[in-house]
Amino acid sequence: MSGAGVSLDRRLRLQSGRAGRYEAMCEIRAFEDRVQAMFFEGTVHGTTHTCQGQEAVSVGIAAAARPTDTVTCTYRGHGHALALGMHPVTVLGEIMGRRDGSVGGVGGSMHLCDTSIGLLPTFAIVGAGIPVAAGAALTAQVKGTDDAAIAIFGDGASNIGAFHEGLNLAAIWNLPAVFVCENNQYGEYSAIHLTTPVENIADRAASYGIPGQVVDGQDVDVVASAVGEALERARAGHGPSLLEMKTYRYAGHSRADTAPYRPEGEFDRWYERDPINTYRTRLIEEGALTAEEAGEVEARVARRVVEAEATAAAGDPATVDDMFRNIYAP
Amino acid sequence: MRKMRMNQAVATALADEMRSNPDVVMFGEDIAVAEGPFKTSAGLLKEFGPSRVRDTPISEMGFLGAAVGAASTGLRPVVEIMFIEFIGVALDQLVTEAAKFHYLSRGTVSVPLTVRGSIGAGLGFGCQHSQTLESWMYSTPGLKLAVASGAGNAYGLLRAAIRDDNPVVFLEPRALYAKREPVQTGEDAIIPLGRAATVREGSDVTMVAMGAMVPAALAAAEGAPWSAEVIDLQTLVPYDKEALLQSVSKTGRLVTVEENPLTGGWGGEITAFVTSELFGDLQAPPVRITCPDIHVPYGRELEQRYLPGPDYIARQVGSLLETGTRPPHWWETREVVA
Ligand SMILES: Cc1ncc(C[n+]2csc(CCOP(=O)(O)OP(=O)(O)O)c2C)c(N)n1
Ligand SMILES: [Mg+2]
Numbered sequence: 082m083s084g085a086g087v088s089l090d091r092r093l094r095l096q097s098g099r100a101g102r103y104e105a106m107c108e109i110r111a112f113e114d115r116v117q118a119m120f121f122e123g124t125v126h127g128t129t130h131t132c133q134g135q136e137a138v139s140v141g142i143a144a145a146a147r148p149t150d151t152v153t154c155t156y157r158g159h160g161h162a163l164a165l166g167m168h169p170v171t172v173l174g175e176i177m178g179r180r181d182g183s184v185g186g187v188g189g190s191m192h193l194c195d196t197s198i199g200l201l202p203t204f205a206i207v208g209a210g211i212p213v214a215a216g217a218a219l220t221a222q223v224k225g226t227d228d229a230a231i232a233i234f235g236d237g238a239s240n241i242g243a244f245h246e247g248l249n250l251a252a253i254w255n256l257p258a259v260f261v262c263e264n265n266q267y268g269e270y271s272a273i274h275l276t277t278p279v280e281n282i283a284d285r286a287a288s289y290g291i292p293g294q295v296v297d298g299q300d301v302d303v304v305a306s307a308v309g310e311a312l313e314r315a316r317a318g319h320g321p322s323l324l325e326m327k328t329y330r331y332a333g334h335s336r337a338d339t340a341p342y343r344p345e346g347e348f349d350r351w352y353e354r355d356p357i358n359t360y361r362t363r364l365i366e367e368g369a370l371t372a373e374e375a376g377e378v379e380a381r382v383a384r385r386v387v388e389a390e391a392t393a394a395a396g397d398p399a400t401v402d403d404m405f406r407n408i409y410a411p
Numbered sequence: 412m413r414k415m416r417m418n419q420a421v422a423t424a425l426a427d428e429m430r431s432n433p434d435v436v437m438f439g440e441d442i443a444v445a446e447g448p449f450k451t452s453a454g455l456l457k458e459f460g461p462s463r464v465r466d467t468p469i470s471e472m473g474f475l476g477a478a479v480g481a482a483s484t485g486l487r488p489v490v491e492i493m494f495i496e497f498i499g500v501a502l503d504q505l506v507t508e509a510a511k512f513h514y515l516s517r518g519t520v521s522v523p524l525t526v527r528g529s530i531g532a533g534l535g536f537g538c539q540h541s542q543t544l545e546s547w548m549y550s551t552p553g554l555k556l557a558v559a560s561g562a563g564n565a566y567g568l569l570r571a572a573i574r575d576d577n578p579v580v581f582l583e584p585r586a587l588y589a590k591r592e593p594v595q596t597g598e599d600a601i602i603p604l605g606r607a608a609t610v611r612e613g614s615d616v617t618m619v620a621m622g623a624m625v626p627a628a629l630a631a632a633e634g635a636p637w638s639a640e641v642i643d644l645q646t647l648v649p650y651d652k653e654a655l656l657q658s659v660s661k662t663g664r665l666v667t668v669e670e671n672p673l674t675g676g677w678g679g680e681i682t683a684f685v686t687s688e689l690f691g692d693l694q695a696p697p698v699r700i701t702c703p704d705i706h707v708p709y710g711r712e713l714e715q716r717y718l719p720g721p722d723y724i725a726r727q728v729g730s731l732l733e734t735g736t737r738p739p740h741w742w743e744t745r746e747v748v749a
Contacts, residue, residue: 126711127535178710189537189709205539206496207469240468242500268469270445276468342445401716401745404708 088198092166095144099360099369100378102144102301106136106357108382109160112169113332115386116159116176116190120336125177127336129190132160134331137356138233138263139164141304145312146231151199151217153210154233156191157263157330158203161233166198169389170396179396185406186399208243210234211260215247218256218321229257229315231308237268239282248323252289257315259308260323263298265330270342283325291321298326299356328356412593420562420594421451421527421583424569425489427596429459432487435573438465438474439491439527448493449529449588471501475526479509482524482578489573494540495528495582502547509578510553524578527569530558531623531670532707532714533586541707541714543622546675548580549647555579555604556648560625562592564645567602575604584623584670607651609658613640616664616728619655619681621647623718624668630721637732647677652684659685663694666728668719673701673740695735700727703742 094101113131120129132139135157143164146152154161159172167183175182176190183193184202194202201217204210214232221228238244239262251258262282266273279285286293292314296307304326311322329351333340364370370378415423429435441448443456443466456464467474471492478488492498498505509522532541548556555577559565565583572579594600602608611629615637620628625643632639640658644650659665665685667678678699686697700719708717723741730738 125535127537127709178713186710187538187706187708187713189535191537191539192709205537206499208500237469240470240473242470242472268440269448270441271466275466399708399710399713401713404705404713404717405703405742408705 087168088166088195089148091168092143092148092198095140095164099302099364100374102140103360103364103370103375104378104382105140105143105164106301106360107379108169108385109136109139109163110357111382111386112163112172113159115390116173117332127189129176130157130335131332132157132330134351134355135263135265135298135328136160137301137304137360138261138298138326138328141301142231142233142261142308144301144305145308146199147228148198149226149228150312151201151214151228151230152233153201153214153217153230154203155207155210155235156203156205157235158191158193162193162195162200162203165200167193167195167200169386170392171195173389173393174396177393178399179393180399180403181393181396185403187403208234208238208241211238211243211247212250214258214260215251215256218251218258218315219254221257222254227316229259229312231259231261233261233263235268236262236264236266236273236282237276238262239285240277248286248289248291248321251321252291255318255320257318258321259311259315260321261308262323262325263328264325265328267330267334269334270338272342281325283323286323291323293323293325295325295327298328299354299359301356301360412595414591415562415594416589416591417559417562417565417583418449418451418588419453420566421569422453422455423594423596424566425452425455426458428570428573429455429463434485434487435489436463436465436481436486437489437491438467438478440467440469440493442466442491447491449585451491451583471497472504475501476504476508478524479504479512479522482509482522483512483520487523487573489525489527492526492528495530495544496539496542498526498528498544505578505580506551506554510551513577514553521576522578523576525569525572525581526578527581527583529585530582531584531586532718533623535709535711535714537709538706543582543670545582545621545647545669545677546671549677549680553577554648555646556582557604557646558582558622559584559587560622560643560645561587561590562594564602564608564643566594566596567600568604568645570601571604574601579604582622586623587626602645604646605649605651607645607654608643609640609654610643611639611641613638613662615639615662615732616666617642617655617658617662618666618668618728619644620668621645622670624670627719627721628668628724631724631728635725635729637729639728650681655681655685656688659689660692663692664731665693665697666700666731667697668700668724670718671701672704673699674704676701695731696737698727698731698737700724703740
């Protein structure tokens with residue numbers, strides 16, 4: 082299930098036109114809704130961080146990146162992994178502790194990885210993936226490939242040292258990196274304006290002499306072209322950039338959080354610009370998709386998630402021996 | 412005595428120290444308005460206000476560093492590291508700055524800083540959110556280290572940590588936050604750092620544990636056909652040498668129980684100390700019960716296997732008493748299946 086073939090096929094659908102992007106976003110939404118329910122039902126234990134509302138960011142990035150580009154992302158990683166091509170069974174398998182899971186079931190929801198689609202182990206420590214992406218960009222630079230690295234992280238992460246050190250290093254080494262901040266308006270329970278003195282995180286790029294751009298993170302096509310341009314710049318040897326995706330997380334920070342801190346009406350305002358609903362409307366208006374086809378897409382992803390859950394659940398749980406594997410490289 | 416959850420005991424200790432000393436301030440991520448991800452600062456913002464109880468950005472190096480500065484210049488800060496792993500990004504401020512300030516100021520500067528962190532496995536958080544990291548801390552001179560084993564001593568140890576004029580790391584096993592225990596509060600309940608607690612008396616073997624392994628060791632000792640004395644070390648730096656020597660002189664056997672990988676765990680230090688002092692009195696080789704040298708796994712069953720549980724502890728101790736030799740660790744006798 083986690084074979085490279087499956088992942089790359091899934092990635093290709095994003096290149097085959099906008100219907101593919103629509104389907105990828107719908108799949109993430111259906112997947113995350115189900116994951117959230119599974120944690121509430123107690124089918125799985127531990128914690129999880131879902132990304133409903135942020136689907137356009139994941140899919141836009143995946144549409145613009147090559148499988149040979151390296152991606153680092155966070156514990157809020159299901160959407161990115163799915164968009165990059167990881168199969169729902171592989172992600173769910175990991176969440177359910179199955180041997181077919183992304184890292185064999187010993188990592189859990191926060192820990193996914195598939196190098197065939199460029200995804201390094203996802204990071205559960207805030208900011209940690211940012212300098213690591215700079216390092217992956219260094220590999221491309223030294224080896225002379227025209228691949229790039231993409232770091233995906235949250236708004237809160239822009240206050241941690243790793244962000245500043247990573248961007249500075251990437252800038253002075255002129256590394257082919259794209260730093261994508263998913264500004265979903267919150268850290269855990271704190272609104273970003275309470276912990277961050279600048280309105281736009283993109284402005285922080287100026288400190289490192291690199292381009293910084295605010296991007297509408299609710300529009301998958303806008304995300305894809307912004308990331309595409311930054312990647313081209315990086316591949317051409319013009320160095321890193323910082324993109325700030327303005328977006329919103331619908332669920333609480335993690336399983337246990339019901340988001341009581343959200344001001345009245347905020348969710349509704351963002352939901353009016355729901356990345357999936359608005360895209361569906363636009364595709365139908367522009368004749369790229371019929372309402373019927375959209376309905377089929379939604380039914381298809383719903384089925385896919387149900388099947389994925391059944392397949393993952395039927396898989397073997399990780400074993401005691403699995404705990405002892407891969408501590409050291411041979 | 413009131414029954415409290417451990418998170419309530421922590422919040423109560425913080426409140427009592429803040430009441431008794433206006434220099435005590437607190438900061439950490441989502442500790443003020445949201446009252447802490449584990450509700451360990453419930454009511455504090457309301458009572459003490461935003462000057463003394465502050466939310467921080469996600470900036471452990473920044474706020475731990477600020478706490479070092481504040482502590483060196485007249486405040487008595489308590490900072491919260493939500494999961495102890497997050498100390499990684501701030502370690503310099505703790506082990507290379509705070510721990511050495513007193514030394515590097517000819518004793519003129521002290522750093523009355525408390526760093527609280529939640530620790531431990533068992534809740535399915537995965538390997539980057541489940542370690543105890545006791546081993547990272549215990550070999551740094553200048554730092555003290557205490558570990559709560561439940562609501563009962565969390566209160567008294569935390570108050571002592573805050574009163575101490577040195578940087579103290581205070582670790583709270585996350586799996587115990589929700590557990591209720593009777594808690595004695597007030598000045599008399601303060602537990603001096605460096606003092607162990609004999610939580611069970613016995614004559615055949617001394618079991619030394621800390622944190623979440625204390626209830627596990629007690630459960631193992633309950634109803635066993637042998638008689639175990641269980642010592643809760645409570646403070647690892649400095650540890651209570653006298654209590655250890657007294658107990659092992661009586662029992663002649665030492666078993667350490669810790670939630671750490673075997674290699675580098677504090678059980679090695681305790682074992683070396685006791686063995687050197689009481690070599691001739693020991694009736695059996697000291698035994699260490701630990702986790703294997705691997706990462707904390709995710710799945711519930713695997714995680715329970717990873718942790719020393721009461722049954723395993725009882726089996727190891729029973730085997731030691733029966734055979735007089737060290738029982739193998741469970742992973743040494745495992746049949747490996749591909
Ligand atoms: C160094 C570190 N500090 C704190 C945490 C706990 N933590 C996990 S997620 C999170 C909020 C992160 O917010 P943001 O960067 O905006 O990302 P989001 O979760 O919104 O995607 C915090 C504080 C952590 N994992 N690592
Ligand atoms: Mg955020």
